[in-house]
Amino acid sequence: MTESLGPHAGFILASYGITVAVIAGLIVWVIADHRAQKRRLADLEARGLRRRSAARAAVAPAASAAQTAADREATS
């Protein structure tokens, strides 16, 4: 912004500043909320809670996974 912003530069900068601040606020809110939900979901998953569809999927390959699960159980 090479040329001067004229007598009312303050108002122009203020409006651009507030716009940047509000948009940045929105972005931060969305990302922070995403992380929070992901973390909560991970905690719930860790406590062995499966969603019905996920539970069904976990059961199906259970047979083949049983052996690997047992090993993991032994090592963890």
Next chain:
Amino acid sequence: MLKSVTDLANPTRFLAFTAKALPVLVGLTLALFAVGLYGALVLAPPDYQQGETVKIMFIHVPAAWLSMFTYGLMTVSALGTLVWRHPLADVAARAAAPIGAAFTFLALVTGSLWGKPMWGTWWIWDARLTSVLILFIMYLGLLALWRTVEEPTRAAKLAAILILVGSVNLPIIKFSVDWWNTLHQPASVFRMDGPTIDGSMLWPLLVMALAFTALMLTLHLMAMRNEILRRRVRSLGLAAAGGVA
């Protein structure tokens, strides 16, 4: 690319779609902002009357358009909730409200900052300004309603009804400048006989509007994703509390 819109109705497929669509949208938004800001701040000439303060137009006008566009989108989702029972309709409305409120706030603040040097006052009870302020209050009312009702499905119906009732305000805003003789600038882009802005200012304005729209869609997709996850966390939490493993 999409089998059908209903295909997206399934939250899991919707999340997969957002994972693919978001990087593209973010790239598009950044590109549009780069071009728009360059056009607006560097290329656009100062206005013969207002001088440099016309630069505020490049954020005030898109923000105002977006505030109405977002409410329009929420009206469609409200119809989705009440009429077509689309499972993601309420998620869309609930995710859009804070973004719409932010854009309306921006439109009011940048307008006020533009009004002080040009009209000599921060605020005036003018038809356009007042109806946008009412739109802002309606956004806050909706946010308050969603914050008060805990159970999502009940909140969805209540909010959808309130959104539809509120959508009456949209045409009033759009045409308020024409119906009442107001201090606010009459419509100068979307007009019957073509825009009255000179090309050198028009294309940056349109690019900035597209940039704002792309930004809004990106934020909206992300907010919807959060909302879906939040509902899963809530249902899992309830399941845990209910002892149902």
Next chain:
Amino acid sequence: MSALTALFLRDMRLAVRIGGGAMMGVLFFLIVVTVFPFAVGPDLNLLSRIGPAVLWLGALLASLLGLDRLFEADRDDGALDLLVMSGRPLELVVVVKCLAHWTATGLPLVLATPFFALFLALEPKAILATMATLAVGTPALTLLGAIGAGLTVSLRRGGLLLAILVLPFTIPVLIFGVSAAGAAAVEGASFLTPFLLLSAMSLACLALAPFAAAAALRAGLD
């Protein structure tokens, strides 16, 4: 004292989370201030003359209408009985609950005043005066409202009754608040005298209202 601070923190958390009334007061205040120019007309000079009065009326109504939930939420889930039997003097419990309520609803009103003053085209001096008087006056409103809340806690439709019962007591606060806030705009009118009287009233309410509210609670409960 930790029990009372715990009560304060609990009330603050309750006010802020979903269903709490924290921002409701400010929203109601915004609506009252927005509606006035529709009734009175968009003439900015007129609005700036009655500006302080509009802001004070908005604050008064907003805090009164938010107060019926002060004890009622606790009574519904039985927490009130625990508080009464908690061994802590009920007067202190009332003071803490009023402080929490004021921080959640009264303080946002004071902080939001400059924005709403723009809608009424107030000069900066008048805005500062109104904020000062509101900052000092709203605690008195909350404490007086607590008496009303104590009286109407066991009644079904207590909210409106509370406002009717308590409004007469708030009139002196309103008079001195508006005169102090308005004095800033009018040359010659002194700001300090009504302001000090307003502060005196708030302190008096702080000292006396909890006893009345606690007595009302005890009378209403057993």
